[in-house]
Amino acid sequence: MKHAEGFHDREGILYADDLNLADLAWEYGTPLYVYSASRIRQKIGMLSDAFASALPPGRRPLIAFATKANTNKAVLNLMASSGLGADVVSGGEMLRAMAAGIPAEKIVFSGVGKTDEELRYAIDHDILQINVESAAELERIMAMKPTRPVRLGFRLNPDVDAGTHAKISTGHSESKFGMPAEEIADLYALAGSIPNLKPVGLSLHIGSQLTSLDPFAAAFENLARLGQKLKCETLDFGGGLGISYNNEKLVDLNVYAGLVRDILAPLNAALITEPGRFLVGDGGILLSRIIDVKTTTGDPILILDAGMNDLMRPALYDAVHRILPVSGRGNEYKMTFDIAGPVCESSDIFASAQSLPELKRGDLVALMDTGAYGASMASTYNSRPLPAEIMVDGSRHGLVRKRQTLQDIIRDETVPDWLNA
Numbered sequence: 001m002k003h004a005e006g007f008h009d010r011e012g013i014l015y016a017d018d019l020n021l022a023d024l025a026w027e028y029g030t031p032l033y034v035y036s037a038s039r040i041r042q043k044i045g046m047l048s049d050a051f052a053s054a055l056p057p058g059r060r061p062l063i064a065f066a067t068k069a070n071t072n073k074a075v076l077n078l079m080a081s082s083g084l085g086a087d088v089v090s091g092g093e094m095l096r097a098m099a100a101g102i103p104a105e106k107i108v109f110s111g112v113g114k115t116d117e118e119l120r121y122a123i124d125h126d127i128l129q130i131n132v133e134s135a136a137e138l139e140r141i142m143a144m145k146p147t148r149p150v151r152l153g154f155r156l157n158p159d160v161d162a163g164t165h166a167k168i169s170t171g172h173s174e175s176k177f178g179m180p181a182e183e184i185a186d187l188y189a190l191a192g193s194i195p196n197l198k199p200v201g202l203s204l205h206i207g208s209q210l211t212s213l214d215p216f217a218a219a220f221e222n223l224a225r226l227g228q229k230l231k232c233e234t235l236d237f238g239g240g241l242g243i244s245y246n247n248e249k250l251v252d253l254n255v256y257a258g259l260v261r262d263i264l265a266p267l268n269a270a271l272i273t274e275p276g277r278f279l280v281g282d283g284g285i286l287l288s289r290i291i292d293v294k295t296t297t298g299d300p301i302l303i304l305d306a307g308m309n310d311l312m313r314p315a316l317y318d319a320v321h322r323i324l325p326v327s328g329r330g331n332e333y334k335m336t337f338d339i340a341g342p343v344c345e346s347s348d349i350f351a352s353a354q355s356l357p358e359l360k361r362g363d364l365v366a367l368m369d370t371g372a373y374g375a376s377m378a379s380t381y382n383s384r385p386l387p388a389e390i391m392v393d394g395s396r397h398g399l400v401r402k403r404q405t406l407q408d409i410i411r412d413e414t415v416p417d418w419l420n421a
């Protein structure tokens, strides 16, 4: 029998693939990130299939996973073994991608502030492409006088509104990301005149959690127009595909792939795409235990053992994650709770007036769809240890990041001798 993929109900209990989440919580403790390898593979398949139906072999995009969505070694390993590349935004992510087995020739380096050290690291490893963000960055690469060919993409700011949350929009003209077309045309020519610098293409990324095709179409048109003019060999059309957090209507993948076929493929350039959230977002949950139920004059508050340091999206982006009870899934939703973390910040709130069954201290809840920008954004604020992370695959499960200890938190700090002298 083919096993279940991802998170679902079974006999009144929430399961991850074929595993009971209540059992996993007992075994590994909480707060706990749980990733479903089978669900992530399924998402990779959905995207590859869409490109495969739109484009002939050899013309399909390299899928370069945007590692910042989830930098866990096991997740990156899964991407590597599925043949994916990586889009990295720091030297640390480049190291992680390569350590996970993603070959340098499938790695693109984006990011608005790459240090000289990071650029040298990318050049030394001969990665596929460095996506240049500014004239100033190109100047620094030129000053390095590389002794081997360096392939450069130039990040276009297509000046489109992605129609997503302001804090995850990157494609409008006032954003700090990318450059206008005219500037890129000049830099392209300049780079082409420098020994060993190879201006090969363009990149763009207009924002995250897009649920409409129009901004993609507008951005792709701009990319194609400039790509045609500069005779680009590569076109990197970014990430941004949304997932369903609360029943949002999503982009039809076949129509999306059709836009790539109709607008970008005619240029005959090698295509690159950089999805992050789409591949891992609904392949992960954050499992948390209720520390206390606090009664107030308003709705009672469930105080969880997971906080904004473990999952920052609600505090940072007003993101709303579904919160589900792990047991008693069939019970009547007759209560209304506010749901908060234990961190000493009023923004450490996951939900208000959430309808749920009766819940008590010690019960488990799952914060759904937290596989992207969850653990990768976690911090130790309030001196809270980073949570453990596990991966499941069918009936197999294993630790993919050990829970931090309190000693881990203070180990790297020192007090200079003179302070108490």
Ligand SMILES: *Cc1c(COP(=O)(O)O)cnc(C)c1O
Pocket: 066, 068, 069, 087, 089, 110, 111, 204, 205, 207, 208, 209, 238, 239, 240, 241, 274, 275, 276, 277, 278, 372
């Ligand atoms: C964050 C990022 C992505 C991935 O965005 P998603 O919305 O997670 O798909 C892709 N490209 C670049 C340059 C990014 O910064």
